[in-house]
Amino acid sequence: MNKNKKPYHKQDLNFVFGKKNYTFMFIGLAVIALGFILMSGGGSTDPNVFNPDIYNFRRIRLAPALVLIGFGIEVYAILLNPNKK
Template sequence: MLFDKKKYWWLIAAVVLLTLAYVLMSGPANSETSQFDESIFSFRRITLAPLLIVGTYAGLIYLILKRTKNACSERKGK
């Protein structure tokens, strides 16, 4: 197995967080094309969603690169 069961749960949680962040960034559609909508500059779209995305990707990189205890003991035994 590539990862242990705990890592797979963390990967699933990260995918859910990324999906949530992209949904937060998109927001509702503007039905009036001739009017400017100030909601595109909201805290949620400009700050919260990008921070959530960057944090989740950083966590994913750490999770993938982190060695598990089983992998370390298997390498020492060989």
């Protein structure tokens, strides 16, 4: 046997993020998905008829705001220190 062989060490299986980080990440993803769902729709079945619902408050203001808030939650989740009590 080789005497220079190093003894076997258990590999450290620590994750980069903690449970709190992943919780905030899933919340952020849900808010982003909700924003995109609210943004969808508003089309017309007949291409010759204009549907003014495409310019309502939900699609122009609310949905993009939710997407931006969701991205803000994602940034917070990444920067959150999981070891801080």
